[in-house]
Amino acid sequence: MTQTIAPPTASQAPVTVVHPANPVHRTGLRGALSRTPGRLRVAGVVSVIAAAAVGVIGWTTGLAQSQALSDADADTRQLVGIQDVRNDLVVADATATNAFLVGGLEPPQQRARYDEAVASAANGLAQLAGSNAADAELLGEATAGLTTYTGLVEQARANNRQGFPVGAAYLDQASAVLRTDVLPQLDELVQTNSDRVDASFDSVGSVPWLLTLGILALAALVVVQVWLAKRTHRRLNAGLFWATVLALAASILGAVVLGSAAAKAGDARNGPYDATVSVSQAYSLANDAKSQESFTLIKRGSGAAYEEQFVLNTDEASELLARPTVDPALSPLLDDWVASHQEIRALDDAGKWDEAVALAISEEPGAPNDVFETFSTAASSSLEASAAQTHDALAGSGGSSVLIGWLMLVVGLLAAVLSWRGISKRVEEYR
Amino acid sequence: MTTTRSTTALGVVVASFALLAGCAGAPAAAPVAQQEQAVASVALPAATVCDDANESTTSYTPGPGGASVQAIRDRGALHVGVSADTLLMGSRNPLTGQIEGFDIDMLNAVSAAIFGDARPLQFRVITSAQRLEVLENHEVDLVARTFTMNCERWETIAFSAEYLTAGQKVLVTRDSDAQSIEALEALGDQRVCAPEGTTTLERLQETYPGVEAVPAPTHTGCLVLFQQGKVQAITGDDTILAGFVAQDPYAKVVGEAFSAEPYGIGVAADQVDLVQFVNGVLDQAKADGTWAASYDRWLGALGPAPAPPVSVYGRVDSP
Numbered sequence: 001m002t003q004t005i006a007p008p009t010a011s012q013a014p015v016t017v018v019h020p021a022n023p024v025h026r027t028g029l030r031g032a033l034s035r036t037p038g039r040l041r042v043a044g045v046v047s048v049i050a051a052a053a054v055g056v057i058g059w060t061t062g063l064a065q066s067q068a069l070s071d072a073d074a075d076t077r078q079l080v081g082i083q084d085v086r087n088d089l090v091v092a093d094a095t096a097t098n099a100f101l102v103g104g105l106e107p108p109q110q111r112a113r114y115d116e117a118v119a120s121a122a123n124g125l126a127q128l129a130g131s132n133a134a135d136a137e138l139l140g141e142a143t144a145g146l147t148t149y150t151g152l153v154e155q156a157r158a159n160n161r162q163g164f165p166v167g168a169a170y171l172d173q174a175s176a177v178l179r180t181d182v183l184p185q186l187d188e189l190v191q192t193n194s195d196r197v198d199a200s201f202d203s204v205g206s207v208p209w210l211l212t213l214g215i216l217a218l219a220a221l222v223v224v225q226v227w228l229a230k231r232t233h234r235r236l237n238a239g240l241f242w243a244t245v246l247a248l249a250a251s252i253l254g255a256v257v258l259g260s261a262a263a264k265a266g267d268a269r270n271g272p273y274d275a276t277v278s279v280s281q282a283y284s285l286a287n288d289a290k291s292q293e294s295f296t297l298i299k300r301g302s303g304a305a306y307e308e309q310f311v312l313n314t315d316e317a318s319e320l321l322a323r324p325t326v327d328p329a330l331s332p333l334l335d336d337w338v339a340s341h342q343e344i345r346a347l348d349d350a351g352k353w354d355e356a357v358a359l360a361i362s363e364e365p366g367a368p369n370d371v372f373e374t375f376s377t378a379a380s381s382s383l384e385a386s387a388a389q390t391h392d393a394l395a396g397s398g399g400s401s402v403l404i405g406w407l408m409l410v411v412g413l414l415a416a417v418l419s420w421r422g423i424s425k426r427v428e429e430y431r
Numbered sequence: 432m433t434t435t436r437s438t439t440a441l442g443v444v445v446a447s448f449a450l451l452a453g454c455a456g457a458p459a460a461a462p463v464a465q466q467e468q469a470v471a472s473v474a475l476p477a478a479t480v481c482d483d484a485n486e487s488t489t490s491y492t493p494g495p496g497g498a499s500v501q502a503i504r505d506r507g508a509l510h511v512g513v514s515a516d517t518l519l520m521g522s523r524n525p526l527t528g529q530i531e532g533f534d535i536d537m538l539n540a541v542s543a544a545i546f547g548d549a550r551p552l553q554f555r556v557i558t559s560a561q562r563l564e565v566l567e568n569h570e571v572d573l574v575a576r577t578f579t580m581n582c583e584r585w586e587t588i589a590f591s592a593e594y595l596t597a598g599q600k601v602l603v604t605r606d607s608d609a610q611s612i613e614a615l616e617a618l619g620d621q622r623v624c625a626p627e628g629t630t631t632l633e634r635l636q637e638t639y640p641g642v643e644a645v646p647a648p649t650h651t652g653c654l655v656l657f658q659q660g661k662v663q664a665i666t667g668d669d670t671i672l673a674g675f676v677a678q679d680p681y682a683k684v685v686g687e688a689f690s691a692e693p694y695g696i697g698v699a700a701d702q703v704d705l706v707q708f709v710n711g712v713l714d715q716a717k718a719d720g721t722w723a724a725s726y727d728r729w730l731g732a733l734g735p736a737p738a739p740p741v742s743v744y745g746r747v748d749s750p
Contacts, residue, residue, distance in 0.1 A: 101528075105526075159678070160525045161525075162678075163524060163525050163526050164518070164525070164677075164678040165515070165516040165517070165518050165522040165523060165524075165525070165651060165678070166516070166518075166651050166654050166655060166658075166675075166678050166679075167525060168515070168516050168523065168525075168651070169516060169649065169651040169652055169654065169655045170655060172652075173652075173655055299556055300515060300523075300530075300554055300555065300556040351508050351551075351553045353554065354528070354551075357528065
């Protein structure tokens with residue numbers, strides 16, 4: 001068997017023909033490894049793989065982070081969109097119930113506000129269903145509920161206009177439909193999307209840690225060089241050296257770029273994103289409370305449960321607005337409105353229902369409706385601003401993550417070529 | 432009062448049935464029998480609050496009022512539990528925002544008598560099911576909300592003398608051939624609505640198992656279900672159904688009344704002086720034509736104003 005040891009195996013054609021069996025090949029490989037050129041080749045393969053791995057890891061990480069960033073952006077927009085629709089609906093309901101207090105002839109501006117809110121909600125639902133297929137089913141249910149809701153409101157109006165008290169029952173039913181068939185679906189979607197956003201933010205932050213795998217590859221390159229230096233008594237192998245330097249530089253650059261994107265996303269999550277979600281929820285709660293306020297008057301004396309709900313809603317809204325990320329100007333505006341609500345309650349509790357209603361439906365400056373409008377406008381614009389900030393933070397970083405990914409891939413492949421050439425030179429010395 | 436008269440014979444039959452059924456469930460028929468057929472009253476069952484001396488319509492003899500009335504006078508407003516969506520009896524007029532109707536007229540008469548001037552009532556809008564609890568908890572002074580006097584209710588609250596006799600009927604769509612609730616039973620698979628916490632719903636469930644009883648929170652809730660095609664009929668007092676027909680030209684009330692519902696003003700059980708005061712006011716209204724004027728204004732659709740129900744007094748508190 002000794003004659004088969006001499007490398008390269010392929011040139012020993014007759015032996016291969018005579019002994020095609022596996023043991024021959026295995027002995028050949030084992031033999032090759034026991035000699036320096038064979039070992040050099042193995043070292044070459046290891047260093048090529050290590051260098052290429054740095055590139056592939058960087059590429060994967062960059063693309064994954066970019067994907068996570070754009071997911072976070074898309075999910076945030078979906079979340080904000082759903083909350084917008086929810087807000088539109090509670091605005092519509094608050095307006096419809098408030099207008100009901102007025103009587104048969106509802107003020108044109110309230111009618112317009114209701115129409116606008118419903119149109120905006122319907123538009124929003126269609127767009128949301130298009131932008132994320134996973135949400136389409138629940139959005140479909142919500143859309144169906146909205147159709148029923150608007151139908152009932154119109155029926156309430158028609159009856160009201162004729163002076164029929166059955167209108168009140170239709171309005172009751174409309175509100176009930178909104179609260180059982182529409183809002184719960186949207187709340188579920190808000191939860192799902194908020195979980196999705198959290199998951200995306202988590203991966204934006206965690207993906208750069210993949211780069212630590214590159215440390216193993218770099219270590220392999222170093223080990224090969226140390227071994228080579230001992231074996232060949234040359235301190236440096238130029239190809240391997242430059243390959244290591246390139247891979248190291250690319251890894252450091254990658255870590256910096258991806259890490260800063262992660263940090264920026266983290267800032268957005270703890271800043272404008274948090275503000276967006278909090279203000280949106282607070283806005284929704286306040287509008288819900290506004291409907292409750294109208295119902296305490298419509299129910300006339302039997303509205304205690306609605307008042308309790310009002311207090312719960314506004315307390316929760318206040319807590320949300322007290323968060324450090326939220327524009328501090330909003331909280332006092334909410335407090336102003338709650339204070340004006342107390343005036344209505346004080347009148348009603350004192351038995352002056354007619355005056356309480358007159359105050360509740362007044363469109364005069366300084367009246368509860370006006371104070372609420374001030375809060376509502378401020379909350380909406382704060383909401384838009386923080387949503388835009390979140391979007392900017394997330395959409396801006398994705399591009400650089402992709403770029404650094406491709407850069408690392410190119411550098412990794414270049415380093416692989418350099419390592420191979422570095423080793424090849426040593427192998428040639430044994431020819 | 433053609434309705435009541437034609438029901439009288441039926442009332443006697445139902446009253447004797449009530450002997451077997453006990454107090455709850457079918458007591459409403461008793462008063463008619465008691466008023467016009469003295470024989471029937473002798474045969475009524477002796478329950479804890481309804482006995483030989485105390486029919487379901489027997490109230491306390493009118494009086495000038497005492498501590499309870501004075502407390503209301505001191506407070507400056509009469510607190511009343513009413514309906515805001517029962518057209519003709521007590522409903523909020525969407526055009527004016529005011530609650531008005533036959534029940535409200537009676538309450539206004541009481542308020543005017545207490546204060547000596549017309550002053551706004553302090554309304555508490557309640558559902559049928561809340562009528563007893565708001566009185567038991569003293570949340571309001573009076574409840575006038577198509578409130579049928581019966582023995583079971585006498586156990587926890589007190590009633591004024593009867594101020595209106597209604598009868599339970601059925602409302603169906605205009606093209607329906609059904610002339611009675613039995614006809615609906617015969618049709619099969621019919622859903623009939625009645626409000627929760629009412630004698631109407633109890634009777635529907637107990638006496639007419641052939642139809643599916645569908646409860647709603649208020650009478651008007653039933654009208655919504657009816658207009659949406661979720662129920663085929665509504666059963667309720669003719670006073671209430673008249674209000675529905677006024678709101679829906681595609682509805683009609685059919686058949687004869689199959690029960691008599693004596694309406695009384697509900698008062699807390701421990702405010703006998705207030706009951707006596709209210710009875711004085713009601714007697715006055717029945718006598719001076721105020722009652723008839725109010726009937727014509729709100730319930731004219733049921734026919735010309737009949738003679739007001741005869742007040743029955745002499746209730747003796749059980750020890």
